[in-house]
Amino acid sequence: MGLWLTLAGAAAAVNVVLLLLLVGIWTRNYLDIGSKHALGLAIFGVLLLAENLLAFYYYVLDPQVAQLLRSAAPVAGQAMSFVQFLELAGLLFLAWVTWE
Amino acid sequence: MEAVLWYVLTGTRGGPNRVRILRTVDDRPRNANQLAEDLDLDYKTVRHHLDVLMDNDMVTSSGDDYGAVYLPTDRVQHHWETVEQITEEVD
Numbered sequence: 001m002g003l004w005l006t007l008a009g010a011a012a013a014v015n016v017v018l019l020l021l022l023v024g025i026w027t028r029n030y031l032d033i034g035s036k037h038a039l040g041l042a043i044f045g046v047l048l049l050a051e052n053l054l055a056f057y058y059y060v061l062d063p064q065v066a067q068l069l070r071s072a073a074p075v076a077g078q079a080m081s082f083v084q085f086l087e088l089a090g091l092l093f094l095a096w097v098t099w100e
Numbered sequence: 101m102e103a104v105l106w107y108v109l110t111g112t113r114g115g116p117n118r119v120r121i122l123r124t125v126d127d128r129p130r131n132a133n134q135l136a137e138d139l140d141l142d143y144k145t146v147r148h149h150l151d152v153l154m155d156n157d158m159v160t161s162s163g164d165d166y167g168a169v170y171l172p173t174d175r176v177q178h179h180w181e182t183v184e185q186i187t188e189e190v191d
Contacts, residue, residue, distance in 0.1 A: 029115050035186050038110040098112050100152060 005066055008081030009059035011088045012052045018091040019049040025098055048087070055084055101175055102182050108156050109186050117141060118149050119187045122172060125159060126180075129171040 023045035030038035058065045059081065070077030109115050109122070120139050124130060132150060136143040150170055153159040158176050161168040176183065 025113050026111065029110050029112075032116040033110050033119065033186065034188070035106070035110045037106040037186070038115075041111055097107075100112065100114075 004070075004078060004081050005059050005063055008066075008084045009056060009063075011081075011084040012056040012059060015052040015084065015087050015091055016049060016056060018088075018095050019045050019052060022091070022095060022098060023049060052084070052087070059084075101179055104156050105158070105176070105179060105182050106186065108152065108158065109183070112152075114145075114149055114152065117145070118153060119183075121146065121149050121153065122158065122176070122183065123187060125170050126172050129162065129169040131167045131169045133167070135170070 023042055026038050026042040026045055029035075030042055066077070066081075069080065109119050112118070117139070121135055124135060124138055130138065132143060132146050135141070135150075136146045139146070150159060150161075153170075154161070157173055159170045160173045161170050172180075
């Protein structure tokens with residue numbers, strides 16, 4: 001269980017870095033272009049950033065909550081941390097097309 | 101096509117400069133060197149943006165030769181209203 005927590009925490013941390021980068025680009029584009037599409041992307045990025053900060057808090061800063069969730073429902077706990085890996089894959093791809 | 105326009109022009113790191121390039125070649129077709137001069141951008145930067153714009157079928161070149169001029173594709177012309185809407189605020 002400890003390994004799952006560590007990996008999920010690491011994935012959440014990388015997600016936070018990628019999202020800071022993406023939100024930075026989208027916010028700059030919004031200020032530059034003023035289009036609502038850029039604003040929408042920036043808001044989406046900020047909300048997903050909040051989700052990942054919360055995950056990081058649970059998995060790394062306060063792992064007791066994550067341990068509790070896992071011992072109560074091990075499958076659900078693993079599925080929840082798996083979400084962080086799916087997000088990481090999605091964000092890596094999005095960062096690649098955005099940076100290009 | 102509209103979603104591609106929105107993302108390439110407002111979602112990416114190079115979006116604002118791509119808006120400027122697209123509007124400049126719509127004004128009249130230009131080659132990469134002229135674009136670099138007119139927009140005060142690095143030649144390599146302009147080349148990269150043109151490659152991305154071509155990848156997304158937004159600009160086309162008049163030939164493969166050095167100095168080929170670039171112009172908006174028919175598809176982009178067809179959706180020019182969207183481009184105008186996206187680029188209203190760009191100088």
